Amino acid sequence: METETFPILEAKNLGKSYDGTNGQLPAVNNINFSVYKGEFLCIVGPSGCGKTTILQLLAGLLSKSLGTVLLEGKSLTRPHQDISVVFQKPNLMPWRTVLDNILLPLQIEGVGEKEARERAISYLLKVGLSDFAEAYPKALSGGMEQRVAVARALVRNPRILLLDEPFGALDSFTREQLNLELLSLWRNQNITAIMVTHNIRESVLLADRVLVLTPRPASVYKEFKIDLPRPRTEDIEYTPEFVNLAYNIRKAIKA
Ligand SMILES: Nc1ncnc2c1ncn2[C@@H]1O[C@H](COP(=O)(O)OP(=O)(O)OP(=O)(O)O)[C@@H](O)[C@H]1O
Ligand SMILES: [Mg+2]
Known part of the structure; x- marks a missing residue:
């Protein structure tokens, strides 16, 4: 898909701390990234690193401690009709x-x-x-x-779809099926998608770009461009290019 050069959504110096029993618990620290129109961005990071917090900040569902979220250059502080969220539980x-x-x-x-x-x-x-x-x-x-x-x-x-490990509770076969369906919806509807996940293969299958987060408090550690051809099918997971990308992302997460 053609991506245009201006960001549709930007995170600028985003930070979030929660009130914990022993004072403030930093969950997200100085997050910076841009998402371009039509892009499929995956954000991967270890369990508990702050992924859901980031997604809720992008959705305007959670108040920030620091920084800003910009939707086409305008500050976003509450839910917006252009942005929909799919959570881990169907609710x-x-x-x-x-x-x-x-x-x-x-x-x-x-x-x-x-x-x-x-x-x-x-x-x-x-x-x-x-x-x-x-x-x-x-x-x-x-x-x-x-x-x-x-x-x-x-x-x-919506113009932007945010997804928080939406298929994480499903068996791996159903999960792959739903990911492929999601890809075809994303292509046909011309939306921008941002998914957080801890599943590396899922991120490579879906994304144009993968951001790797540090352990909590999350910040962006590395970025990988996923130049695999589209439309993608499950067969792509067995190509050397796919395996190599997944391997490098895994190494980055472990680093
Ligand atoms: N409402 C809250 N109040 C206090 N602490 C919270 C709250 N929500 C999250 N946290 C803490 O912030 C940190 C990051 O949580 P978050 O849910 O964003 O991580 P995550 O990467 O989505 O985790 P998981 O991999 O389990 O989905 C965790 O240490 C968590 O305990
Ligand atoms: Mg989460």
């Missing part, structure tokens, strides 16, 4: 059908009923769940629940 409402779960953000936005339904149904189709419109979440597998969560995030037509 579906159990009393609403699949279709009604996807409709929820549109109802909150006040989109007219007819248009909202059409949009929700089209996204159900895009995530391969059109037969489950009237099903309740308890009837879904973990992978299906996350497909609903992705549809619910995309139905608002």
Whole structure:
């Protein structure tokens, strides 16, 4: 995908500390990076290093201790309609059908009923769940629940999709399947995607660029450009280029 040269989202000297029992606990320290329009950026780092904190700061869901997040050059301090988030847990409402779960953000936005339904149904189709419109979440597998969560995030037509290890709880086969589906949605919808993960192979499969974080407090340690051809399929994981990139990223994380 063509990426333009101006950043759509920027983190500038971002810092976050939490109030801990023994004073302040620094979770994120002096994070700087830019994300370009149309890009797929993965941010990888060890467990507990501050990945979720970074994503919540980018989403405007958490107050910063230091620094700024810029959305097309403008300071972002609260959730914005251009930015949707997919969390690790699907957080579906159990009393609403699949279709009604996807409709929820549109109802909150006040989109007219007819248009909202059409949009929700089209996204159900895009995530391969059109037969489950009237099903309740308890009837879904973990992978299906996350497909609903992705549809619910995309139905608002965001320009930026933030993903926090969205498929981390799934078995590796389902996870790969959902990653490939995500890639095709990303390409077709022309969005900018930022995913945090601790899975190195996942980051190489998906990203144009991978940022490696330090252990907590997270800062950006290294950046890798992933010049693998697109569209990507699972076969790419067995190429020497893929294996080499994954190896170098692993080394950077261990360093
Ligand atoms: N609400 C909070 N209050 C206090 N401390 C927090 C809070 N949220 C996170 N932390 C601490 O900040 C640090 C970073 O947490 P964060 O969840 O951002 O890491 P992570 O990289 O997403 O972890 P994981 O790999 O487990 O998903 C951790 O030490 C965590 O205990
Ligand atoms: Mg996390």
